[in-house]
Amino acid sequence: MLRLLVLALILANGAYFAWTSGMLRAYGFAPVQQTEPQRLAQQLRPDALRVLSTAEFKKVETQAQADLAPKECLEAGPFDDAQAVTLRRALESALPGGAWQFDAVQLPARWIVYMGKYPNAEALLKKRAELATMNLKMEALENPELEIGLSLGGFATQAAATEELQRLSQRGIRTARVVQERMEVRANQLKLPALTEATKAHLTELKPALAGKTLKACS
Template identity: 35%
Template sequence: MLRGLLVLLVLANLGFFAWSRGWLAPGIAPPNQGQHEPQRLQAQVKPELVAVLPPKDANAAVVAARAAAAVCVETGPLAESELVTAEAELVAAQAPAGSWTREPAPLPPLWLVYAGRWPEPAARRAREADLRKLGLQPEVLTAPAELAPGLVISRHASKAEADAALEKLTSATPPLRGSRVAQLPLPAANTVLRLARADADLQARLRLRPGEVLGGGFRPCAGAPVVASASAPKP
C-alpha cells in the first residue's frame, strides 16, 4: 500500500516536472514562466523597434524627448501691477531664470459702430429691437462709463474700418440712423508673460499654480501650433 503511494507520488512529480519544463507541449501547454514563455515573445508588436540602451545613452534620450515636447506657452494679458506677482509664481513653479519674457498683448478691436448711451432700460430695449429689424445683432456695452450702457453694432481694429462699416450701414436700405463711431480706451492689462520652451514637467507644475494669479493660467502661445505632449522613453 505504502509502496504504491510512493510510486504514484514519484510519477506525479515526474509528470509535473515534465509539464513545467514544456516537454509535454504542444499537446499540454506549459505553465506561465514570465519571460521564458514563448507565447509572450510571439505576441510582441514590432520588436525590431525596441532597443536596450546603456544608462548614458538612455539619459540622453530622455533629455531629447523632453526637449522635443517643449512648447511655447503664455499667460495674460496682465496689468503692470500683476506682473511681479505672476513672475514670482513662475519662480515657485521652478521655471528657469530668464526663460520667460514680457510681450505686448495683442490689442482687441477698439473701434465701434455704436448707438447710445441708453440709461433707461426700456429705451435701450426699444432701440435694440429696431436694430434687430435691420438684421443687426447688437451687444450691450457695460463699460466704460462714458459709453455704457450703450449698444455695440460692430467692432473694428481701426477707425478707417469702423467708418467704412458705418458708411455702408447708413447707405443701406433701410438705412441705419442714430449711430456713430466710438473708440474704447486702451486696456490696463496689456502684457503677456511668455515661455518660449516649456517642457512637459514645467507645464505640469504650472497647471498646479493658481490660475487667478497667472492671468487665468498658461495656454499655447497665440499663433503657435498645438503640439501633443510626448512621454519620455523609459531607460
C-alpha cells in the first residue's frame, strides 16, 4: 500500500512538472501564459537600461537638485576686448562651462563736465571737499587719461553737457569744461544667466578680473 502511494506521488509530481513546463501543450494541457507582448513592443531601447552604482546615483541626484534650485541672473560691464580676455580666463577656471556668456554691446559717445587735471591727489581731495560744501555730485572717471580729475556729470550729447556747464557756472563753478570722455565704441557685457548657490560661492575668484566693475541683477 505504501509503495503504491509513493508511486502515485512520483507520477503526480512528474505530471505537474510536465504541465508547468509546457511539455503537454501539444495535447492541450498547459498553464495560461502570463505574458504581455504588447508591452514588449512598446519598449524603447531596452538594451540601454542599466543599474546605476551608488556613486552614479548620488551624482544624478545632485544634478537633479541643482536643476531644481532657485537661480539668479547677474551681469557686469562693459569690458573692452583686453579686459574680456582676462575675465574669460578667470571664468573658465572658476565656473563650469555654460554658466557664463559675453554679449556684444554698443556704447554711445559720452561727454562730461570735467575739472582737472590736478597736480596731485592732495589737490584733488581739496577740490572734492570744496564741491561737497556746494552739494554738488561727483562721478568716477571712466577714462584713465583724464586722471587726476573729476566729473560733475556724464551726458549722451555735447549739447546736454554744455547746458549743464552753464547751469553750474551760475553756481560759481569757473574752471570746469566739457570734454568727450568716450567715443562710440563696441564693448562686451558679461552675463551669468542661471547662478545657483553652489556657483555663486565661486564669484569671489572673479573679483580681480572684473576691472572694478560690480556684478548686479540682470536688467
